[in-house]
Amino acid sequence: MKKIYLLGHPVKQSMSVSILNPIFEKRGMDLRYELLDVKPEELGEVVTGLLKDENCLAFNVTVPHKENVIEYLKDISDDAKDIGAVNCVDAKTGKGYNTDWKGFKKSVENFEVADVATVFGAGGASKAIVYALCVLGFKEIRVVNRTVERAEKLVERFSELFKDKTFKIHSLKESSKALSGADWLVNTTSVGMYPNVDECIPVDEEEIRKLKLVYDVVHNPKITKLLSIAQKVGVNFVSGTEMWINQAKENFKIWNVEEITDEFEEKARELIG
Numbered sequence: 001m002k003k004i005y006l007l008g009h010p011v012k013q014s015m016s017v018s019i020l021n022p023i024f025e026k027r028g029m030d031l032r033y034e035l036l037d038v039k040p041e042e043l044g045e046v047v048t049g050l051l052k053d054e055n056c057l058a059f060n061v062t063v064p065h066k067e068n069v070i071e072y073l074k075d076i077s078d079d080a081k082d083i084g085a086v087n088c089v090d091a092k093t094g095k096g097y098n099t100d101w102k103g104f105k106k107s108v109e110n111f112e113v114a115d116v117a118t119v120f121g122a123g124g125a126s127k128a129i130v131y132a133l134c135v136l137g138f139k140e141i142r143v144v145n146r147t148v149e150r151a152e153k154l155v156e157r158f159s160e161l162f163k164d165k166t167f168k169i170h171s172l173k174e175s176s177k178a179l180s181g182a183d184w185l186v187n188t189t190s191v192g193m194y195p196n197v198d199e200c201i202p203v204d205e206e207e208i209r210k211l212k213l214v215y216d217v218v219h220n221p222k223i224t225k226l227l228s229i230a231q232k233v234g235v236n237f238v239s240g241t242e243m244w245i246n247q248a249k250e251n252f253k254i255w256n257v258e259e260i261t262d263e264f265e266e267k268a269r270e271l272i273g
């Protein structure tokens with residue numbers, strides 16, 4: 001039986017397992033999706049082993065391995081190289097890809113691109129989303145992060161890549177300034193994620209009211225506290241569940257199982273509610 005794994009630490013209960021395995025089984029596909037809890041110090045050995053394992057078709061990579069996995073791969077796509085993170089690996093070729101940014105881009109395709117985006121967070125998800133916002137055509141990206149040095153590193157990377165864009169860095173205390181005149185707000189932090197569903201990044205209703213779009217990368221719950229404020233004040237909003245579904249659809253192209261796309265989306269939407 002061929003396997004596709006999800007490598008993370010800790011690797012939590014994944015929605016992918018409960019959606020994909022019944023689909024593979026029902027369609028008589030000789031395939032299983034399994035979780036692998038991999039400690040940082042074990043990553044090299046595990047990845048090297050999977051790339052040699054004839055039964056491993058592919059693997060996904062999640063927190064905290066998306067950056068460190070790169071050094072153990074044979075090749076990475078140009079966009080993953082630019083972003084500096086890999087979340088999907090074709091084990092047959094040893095090549096890593098970043099499908100997170102494509103999932104984000106696809107999930108906002110119905111909204112008009114504007115000039116200024118304020119992005120909270122500077123971790124792995126932020127890198128993929130800042131990249132996507134630059135590709136989409138935003139002119140100015142403001143990065144707000146608890147640890148300012150991390151935002152500085154991220155901005156350094158993308159200023160080199162996108163020389164025609166303006167990047168600004170803000171601490172969490174400066175979030176009002178970072179939102180002043182902004183068009184889109186994207187939360188890429190884990191703030192508001194289950195079980196801390198009452199938490200929200202430091203923004204208020206009046207600031208949200210002036211935006212054109214509020215996006216929350218958190219996919220559990222579907223409607224986070226941040227999105228519930230956007231909903232209340234009548235601003236367009238998108239849940240991270242859309243990015244998650246769309247990145248999965250990109251993974252299927254790499255895994256060569258595109259025939260499951262519609263069924264996956266239907267089951268995912270049923271489960272998410």
Ligand SMILES: NC(=O)c1ccc[n+]([C@@H]2O[C@H](COP(=O)([O-])OP(=O)(O)OC[C@H]3O[C@@H](n4cnc5c(N)ncnc54)[C@H](OP(=O)(O)O)[C@@H]3O)[C@@H](O)[C@H]2O)c1
Nearest residue numbers: 121122123124125146147150188189190217219240243244
């Ligand atoms: N929808 C999707 O498809 C999708 C894809 C990828 C990730 N995600 C979600 O995105 C979130 C972030 O993932 P990641 O990979 O970027 O994680 P990460 O690399 O660990 O980065 C976490 C980010 O959240 C910030 N943060 C964490 N706790 C905070 C707090 N209490 N107050 C303020 N800032 C806080 C961190 O700030 P510091 O730098 O100061 O620590 C950092 O900017 C997670 O909820 C993950 O599930 C969703």
